[in-house]
Amino acid sequence: KQEVTQIPAALSVPEGENLVLNCSFTDSAIYNLQWFRQDPGKGLTSLLLIQSSQREQTSGRLNASLDKSSGRSTLYIAASQPGDSATYLCAVRAGNQFYFGTGTSLTVIP
Amino acid sequence: GAGVSQSPSNKVTEKGKDVELRCDPISGHTALYWYRQSLGQGLEFLIYFQGNSAPDKSGLPSDRFSAERTGGSVSTLTIQRTQQEDSAVYLCASSSNSLAGYYEQYFGPGTRLTVT
Numbered sequence: 223k224q225e226v227t228q229i230p231a232a233l234s235v236p237e238g239e240n241l242v243l244n245c246s247f248t249d250s251a252i253y254n255l256q257w258f259r260q261d262p263g264k265g266l267t268s269l270l271l272i273q274s275s276q277r278e279q280t281s282g283r284l285n286a287s288l289d290k291s292s293g294r295s296t297l298y299i300a301a302s303q304p305g306d307s308a309t310y311l312c313a314v315r316a317g318n319q320f321y322f323g324t325g326t327s328l329t330v331i332p
Numbered sequence: 333g334a335g336v337s338q339s340p341s342n343k344v345t346e347k348g349k350d351v352e353l354r355c356d357p358i359s360g361h362t363a364l365y366w367y368r369q370s371l372g373q374g375l376e377f378l379i380y381f382q383g384n385s386a387p388d389k390s391g392l393p394s395d396r397f398s399a400e401r402t403g404g405s406v407s408t409l410t411i412q413r414t415q416q417e418d419s420a421v422y423l424c425a426s427s428s429n430s431l432a433g434y435y436e437q438y439f440g441p442g443t444r445l446t447v448t
Binding site: 253257321 | 334357380388436437438439440441
């Protein structure tokens with residue numbers, strides 16, 4: 223069964239710092255990997271989607287990479303802002319299902 | 333266009349009662365997913381609908397849980413004889429499984445279920 227792990231579980235950084243969130247998965251047979259953010263009491267907002275054939279995707283200050291063979295993805299956030307504070311989740315699609323990590327809780331301190 | 337909507341946003345029920353949770357996917361999305369998110373836990377897959385195919389029910393935790401999708405659009409998740417351990421946020425997502433195969437999921441805001 224696919225298992226998705228996110229490290230660290232929590233991260234606190236000062237405003238303006240660049241940071242990297244990590245996601246690892248045990249089975250490389252995936253269709254894609256998706257990064258989400260979740261604000262307290264809210265649903266999930268899609269940030270970036272990387273197809274299995276792709277190496278990275280970029281959107282604004284966010285860059286996500288995928289190394290399928292090693293079962294790893296990173297989400298890079300440049301010049302962090304207090305509004306980036308949220309829980310970040312990664313999910314991989316395998317078959318009909320998406321498998322989610324437990325998330326990294328990010329706090330950006332003004 | 334409109335996103336995925338879910339109702340109610342909050343539901344408090346007594347142990348043993350039945351509850352129905354509703355999901356309206358994005359128009360034209362053929363795939364619909366239900367997940368459960370318990371406090372401090374990751375998202376747990378419950379059920380997946382794709383077009384007119386038989387649903388993938390492999391994630392339903394017990395036979396008290398069932399789901400329907402009528403007309404390929406709106407879905408209802410029903411929990412019978414609710415238990416306290418059913419308390420969680422129930423999230424619905426939809427995606428367009430087009431030939432492009434992107435399968436990007438769009439989530440609703442969730443229904444917070446509390447069983448007392």
